[in-house]
Amino acid sequence: MTDDAPRKPLQQAVALAYDSGQPAPKVVAKGRGLVAEQIIHVAQEAGVAIHESKELVSLLMEVDLDQQIPPILYRTIAELLAWLYHIEAAQKSGLPLPPAPDTSIPLTEI
Structure with missing residues (x-):
């Protein structure tokens, strides 16, 4: 049996942390899918x-965990932190x- 219903694209989420003593967040x-949903849920519950x-x-999905x-x-994330x-x-x-x-990144910067 096939399911012809349109599929929801896999959701992705990334969480950043920044402490003032660090050079960068x-x-x-x-994660993707259920992991992304859990990241978002935890963030919402924490306000x-x-x-x-x-x-x-x-x-950001290309950055390894625990890496800056x-x-x-930097500029884009700094604008988000200021926001x-x-x-x-x-x-x-x-x-x-x-x-x-x-938060769009100009192609000239990539």
């Missing part, structure tokens, strides 16, 4: 902001949440 979790960018996730992000992604800090500040002060940054 590290990939602390990554961690989630940003969706298929292009960025695809690039490559220099080519997260603005979200936290807005939530504390009751201000509107800032719009998500554009």
Whole structure:
């Protein structure tokens, strides 16, 4: 018996962690399908902001676990971190949440 229903594409997720003493954020979790769903679920339960960018996730999936992000992604990830800090500040002060940054990576940088 065949299933002709359209299949949902495999979801991917990457979790980053950054401590102020580190030179760059590290990939602390990554996965596809059920693992990706679990990463997202854990982040949501912990109140961690989630940003969706298929292009960025695809690039980060190439980074080994516990490895720092490559220099080519520093600016993009820095913009995401700044956005997260603005979200936290807005939530504390009751201000509107800032719009998500554009995380597209110019082809000239890759």
